[in-house]
Amino acid sequence: MYASGMDKNLIDEDWKYLCQYLPENLSELAKATGAVERWRNIKNGEELLRIILAYAMEDLSLRSTAAWSTQTALELKDTSVLHRLRKAPPLLERVLAHLLTHRLRAEPAPGPEFRINDATVLSIPGSEGTDWRLHAVYDPAHCCLRRVEITDHQGGERLDRDQPRPGDIVCGDRGLAHARGIHAVTEAGAYVLLRMHWQNIRLHDAQGQALDMDQTLKRADAGDTETTVYVPLDDKTPVPGRLLIRPLPTEAASRNRQRLRRNAAQKGRTPSATALRLAGYFCVLTTLPKALASDDVVLELYRIRWQIEMFFKRCKGLLHFDQLRAFDPDLVRTYCMAKLIEVALIQCLHEEAISFSPWGVPRCRSLAA
DSSP states (O other), rough: OOTTTTHHHHHHHHHHGGGGOOOOHHHHHHHHHSSOOTTTTOHHHHHHHHHHHHHHHTTTOOHHHHHHHHTTTTTOOOHHHHHHHHHHHHHHHHHHIEEEEETTTTSOOOOOOOOEEEEEOOOTOOOOOOOEEEEEEETTTTTTEEEEEEEETOOOOOGSSSSOOOOOEEEGGGGGHHHHHHHHHHHHTTTEEEEOOOOOOOOOOTSSSSSHHHHHHHHTTTTEEEEEEEEEEEEEEEEEEEEEEOOOOOHHHHHHHHHHHHHHHHHTTOHHHHHHHHHHHHEEEOOOOTTTTOOHHHHHHTTTHHHHHHHHHHHHHHHTTTTOOOHHHHHHHHHHHHHHHHHHHHHHHHHHHHHHHHTTOOOGSSSTT
16 A cells, blocks of 8 residues: 555555545544644544554654655654654544444354454564563454454453453463453353463362362373363352363373473473473363353364464564564554554455455455464
8 A cells, every 4th residue: 555666546546445444534533532633734534544554554664654744745744743643542443443343343243252362462672571462352253353452561361351242252371261351251141261270260169169180180181071160259159160171192291391391491490390290281161051062162162262373473474563663652552553453454355355256265365364
């Protein structure tokens, strides 16, 4: 859309075509969200959003963005571009919400959804730690995002960031395995399917006593791999669930333990005997009744969780989502939200291509596959 050397008329036509997916009241939204106080060189919301997307989608510097605006007859200085970008996050949140809600979910599929919750780490230039997190809810059946949220490093992973509907299945890795989130999903009438985290969740047996992990693992070794458990939470009725445990093959268990020792050594620690023992098992916790999903079905469903990892990988590899170029928190939010708008627009174009294709292009061929 902004590639150099392309005919300007073609670029403008492409932009006008994309505008059909955007909110019709962009100018009003820009005013209402505080992204604009006075228009000056920019005449409307479409021009403002185009500047923002040029900065993020083409990974332009402030000076290059200002030069690009001059070529499009907007004639902004880099200081003006910086001011516009800093005030843009609330507007971009509204635009992204429109794309996710009104475009990607224009025809929601009947019945419950399989919702994969996860987060990926984003780092500012020169940092090797966690500076920001992108929290996402991904629908593997339609290969698209359902919800997104950008937080700083203090924004931990939580299931209650999502808003599932009754009957939905909420899937997540062990980082999301917390009692509060499990209760929140259950209260919404949905089910959880999580990798078990023995340090984060206290499980009780039918008598209300703490689950004996040692005996549970011994029974799993003997072939009794399902245990009825209860997830307690202060002042709330414990949530019943099923703990499924599968002993791993010897080679896989050895690899897990080597990885555990290596990661611990990098942090100057020594893994506990319990952690090393648990590395030899695959443990899943679910609130799905057995009448809805057998043990084997539950384990197969959990395999689908890898789809969100592939989604993050494509976003970072193809759209350079992880290459943050700013330290300013407002610029970081603008950059991330604009990149997510790019993802949503690609999904809209892909859905349109499917509707016109006589071959029925598979959904998995899109960026969001």
